[in-house]
Amino acid sequence: xxxxxxxxxxxxxxxxxxxxxxxxxxxxxxxxxxxxxxxxxxxxxxxxxxxxxxxxxxxxxxxxxxxxxxxxxxxxxxxxxxxxxxxxxxxxxxxxxxxxxxxxxxxxxxxxxxxx
Amino acid sequence: xxxxxxxxxxxxxxxxxxxxxxxxxxxxxxxxxxxxxxxxxxxxxxxxxxxxxxxxxxxxxxxxxxxxxxxxxxxxxxxxxxxxxxxxxxxxxxxxxxxxxxxxxxxxxxxxxx
Numbered sequence: 001x002x003x004x005x006x007x008x009x010x011x012x013x014x015x016x017x018x019x020x021x022x023x024x025x026x027x028x029x030x031x032x033x034x035x036x037x038x039x040x041x042x043x044x045x046x047x048x049x050x051x052x053x054x055x056x057x058x059x060x061x062x063x064x065x066x067x068x069x070x071x072x073x074x075x076x077x078x079x080x081x082x083x084x085x086x087x088x089x090x091x092x093x094x095x096x097x098x099x100x101x102x103x104x105x106x107x108x109x110x111x112x113x114x115x116x
Numbered sequence: 117x118x119x120x121x122x123x124x125x126x127x128x129x130x131x132x133x134x135x136x137x138x139x140x141x142x143x144x145x146x147x148x149x150x151x152x153x154x155x156x157x158x159x160x161x162x163x164x165x166x167x168x169x170x171x172x173x174x175x176x177x178x179x180x181x182x183x184x185x186x187x188x189x190x191x192x193x194x195x196x197x198x199x200x201x202x203x204x205x206x207x208x209x210x211x212x213x214x215x216x217x218x219x220x221x222x223x224x225x226x227x228x229x230x
Contacts, residue, residue, distance in 0.1 A: 033218075040125070042206060042222040043160075058217060090159065104150075105218060107160040 001026050004108035006091050012114045013081040021076040021111050023091030029106075030096035032074040036060065036087040037110075043090065049074055050096050081115045088112050118143035118211050122221035129197050129228050137192040137224050139181075139207030146212040149190040151181055152220075155203045163205070166190065177201070199230045 007022045025032065033048035035058075045058030049068040063085060065077040074093075078085060091108040121140045129135060141147060151163040164175025171183040181192045190207060207221040 035220075040222060042120075042122075043220040045217050045219075048217060092160075104162045104165065107152075109159045 003027065004091055004093055004106050006089075006108035006111050008111060009109065010112050012116065013078070014116050015082060017078075017081050019078050019081065021078075021089055021091075021113070023074045023076065023108060024072050025074075025091075025093040025106070026072065027093060027106065028071060029093035030071070031105075032068065032091065032093045033058070033105075034064070034066065034074070034076045035090045035092065036085075037090060038087050046076065046089075078113075081113075083115045086113060086115045118147065118209050118219050120207050120209050120219055120221035122205075122207055122224050124224045125222070127224055127226045129226070131199055131228055131230055132196050133228075135192070135194040135197045135201070135226070137205055137207075137226070139190045139192065139221060141188050141190070141207075141209045143188075143209065143211050147209050148212060149181075149183060150208040150218070151175065151179070151190075151192050152206045152208060153203045154206065154223075160206065163192070197226075197228045199228050202226060202228045 004025045030051045034046040035043040037043050044060045046064050047066040049055045052068050055066050089111045092105040094105040095103040119142045123138045149166040152160040153163045154160045164173050166173045166183045174180045179194050183190050204223045204225050206223045208218050210218045
């Protein structure tokens with residue numbers, strides 16, 4: 001199993017540009033999520049999905065869109081990049097139960113994004 | 117909504133010293149608790165987790181954590197650290213009632229000097 005894969009590993013954007021961060025998992029996990037990691041702030045949840053066709057907002061959803069057309073893929077779209085979105089982005093997945101993602105979350109290697 | 121506090125932002129230890137990293141959460145109901153580790157340049161990996169049962173949980177690489185419900189705490193411990201334990205450590209919690217998202221603390225950077 002490849003686990004959770006993310007592309008690209010690094011990206012530099014100009015303010016106002018849009019792009020999509022890709023995330024895929026091959027573990028048949030229902031639950032997938034996107035986090036951003038900023039110094040001194042830990043990981044903050046951007047969006048999550050509990051299955052194909054179902055997404056919801058996390059703590060910091062503004063400026064980001066997601067969709068979940070398949071179980072495997074969960075892309076994150078930056079609509080109009082801003083310097084405040086400079087961060088490291090992690091995708092994660094896990095099995096899902098009605099009491100929450102109480103199984104281990106598997107993280108991807110991350111995408112380091114810089115917005116100039 | 118639940119929240120997590122990690123009071124030690126940076127910790128510097130010498131090899132063989134004992135380690136205890138604090139984690140407190142705020143939520144009145146039943147929770148699942150986790151410690152994740154991020155080694156330099158790598159992604160997060162699960163160190164240990166607590167769902168129920170014995171409040172003393174043992175994880176990988178000699179780490180353990182104790183859940184003290186009355187103190188809303190889940191401190192991470194290791195009796196003797198190694199240089200290879202240099203990493204950032206994150207405590208995380210999710211509430212068990214209904215679907216609740218996993219919430220992370222701000223992390224503790226541990227530097228172990230040889």
